[in-house]
Amino acid sequence: MTEKWVQGEVVSVKHWTDSLYSIKIDAPNVRFTAGQYTKISLNIDNEDVARPYSFVNSPDESLLEIYSVSVPNGPLSTSLKKLNKGDPIKVGTHGNGFLVLDEIPIVENIWMLATGTGIGPYLSILKTESSWKRFEKAILVHAVRFEKELTYQETIKELKEKYKDRFIYITFVSREKSKNSLPGRIPDSIKKGTLQEKVGIKMLPENTHVMxxxxxxxLRDTTIELKKIGLEKHRRRSPGHITTENYW
Ligand SMILES: Cc1cc2nc3c(=O)[nH]c(=O)nc-3n(C[C@H](O)[C@H](O)[C@H](O)COP(=O)(O)OP(=O)(O)OC[C@H]3O[C@@H](n4cnc5c(N)ncnc54)[C@H](O)[C@@H]3O)c2cc1C
Ligand SMILES: NC(=O)c1ccc[n+]([C@@H]2O[C@H](COP(=O)([O-])OP(=O)(O)OC[C@H]3O[C@@H](n4cnc5c(N)ncnc54)[C@H](OP(=O)(O)O)[C@@H]3O)[C@@H](O)[C@H]2O)c1
Known part of the structure; x- marks a missing residue:
């Protein structure tokens, strides 16, 4: 599909750590559903370089926002990191992707499991008021290497204040000790039952959808563990419990 582009402008860049940053963008007429991504493009050495990025903002917010990690030697992510307020940036006009609530049945508990920058689309969904009609509880799980990578704490605090017991936020920190986080990785924790125990909710096929x-x-390792407890991949033609979005 040919990408259609609009010219946007960088409004602000927030650097969370040496490698993690978020960019707010002013761009006209970009349409998407919460949870989707679009392509972002920069002209680097006279060549247009484009990659997909999820929206962090709700479609109800006026500025677009992306959350990115600069990958060593990654052409676009290292260039995006150097942007400043007022710089031009091209944005695809349409959202793409199936990590959206419209694609899944209404469910009691929605589990949103992310590594690294994969938390972005969930924040878009959770910041969108109408999303909360499609589930009873949202369990947001963010797995990172180091504690300082547990970003967007302000947004999470606001969600907690607004939705109280309906919103559960759990973190994993894998490469250092972290007082309030689970150690290790998501799939291992599902296998041992420690994630479900920490949340206090069982992942049963009748009340669960996992993103x-x-x-x-x-994604691969977690899907293996989820299948062992009776959850199946969700497809339009054969509804199940697992929806995925690979970042590479
Ligand atoms: C559907 C989709 C949505 C995406 N949304 C986001 C997003 O919201 N935020 C974001 O940071 N990236 C996202 N990505 C990845 C993004 O498109 C780029 O690949 C990434 O920013 C690196 O770009 P690059 O040109 O620097 O290097 P690339 O040549 O594109 O990637 C080089 C290598 O970096 C690693 N890598 C790529 N992305 C990540 C990542 N996010 N975290 C850890 N390692 C990574 C992989 O090993 C990859 O092979 C998304 C990818 C897809 C397919
Ligand atoms: N994070 C940094 O400090 C940092 C700094 C500069 C650049 N980068 C670059 O950014 C890129 C991505 O780094 P990232 O830390 O955002 O993402 P990441 O490598 O995907 O790690 C994020 C989390 O996912 C976990 N994970 C990895 N493989 C898994 C699996 N099979 N099952 C379950 N969990 C798994 C990691 O655990 P483990 O720790 O056990 O792997 C970690 O907790 C890399 O190219 C890296 O070189 C990272």
């Missing part, structure tokens, strides 16, 4: 976003190895 997975980020590192493809996490």
């Amino acid at each position: 997975l976003c980020g590192n493809p190895d996490m």
Whole structure:
């Protein structure tokens, strides 16, 4: 499909750590559903370089926002990191992707499991008021290497204040000790039952839908564990419980 582009402008860049940053963009007429991504493009050495990025903002917000990690030697992510307020940036006009609530049945508990920057589309969904009609409880699980990578704490605090017991936020920190986080990785924790125990909710086929976003190895390993407890891949033609979005 040929990409249609609009010219946008960088409104602000927030650097969370040396490698993690968020960019707010002013761009006209970009349409998407919460949870989707679009392509972002920069002209680098006279060549247009484009990659997909999920929206972090709700479609109800006026500025677009992306959350990115600068990958060593990654052409676009290292260039995006150097942008400043007022710089031009091209944005695809339409959202794409199936990590959206319209694609899944209404469910009691929606589990949103992310590694790294994969938390972005879930924040878009959770910041969108109408999303909360499609589930009773949302369990947002963010897995990172280091504690400082547990970003967007302000947004999470606001969600907690607004939705109280309906919103559960759990973190994993894998490469250092972290007082309030689970150690290790998501799939191992599902296998041992420690994630479900920490949340206090069982993942049963009749009350569960799981969204997975980020590192493809996490998606693969977690899907294996979820299948062992009776959950199935969700497809339009054969509804199930697992929806995924690979970031590479
Ligand atoms: C549907 C979709 C949505 C995406 N949304 C986002 C997003 O919201 N935020 C974001 O940071 N990236 C996202 N990505 C990845 C993004 O498109 C780029 O690949 C990434 O920013 C690196 O771009 P690059 O040109 O620097 O390097 P690339 O040449 O594109 O990637 C080089 C390598 O970096 C690693 N890598 C790529 N992306 C990530 C990542 N997010 N976290 C950890 N390692 C990574 C992989 O090993 C990859 O092979 C998404 C990808 C897809 C397919
Ligand atoms: N994070 C940093 O400090 C940092 C700094 C600069 C650049 N980068 C670059 O950014 C890129 C991505 O780094 P990232 O830390 O955002 O993403 P990541 O490598 O995907 O790690 C995020 C989380 O996912 C976990 N994970 C990895 N494989 C998994 C699997 N199979 N199953 C379940 N969980 C799994 C990791 O656990 P483990 O720790 O056990 O792997 C970690 O907790 C890399 O190219 C990296 O070189 C990272």
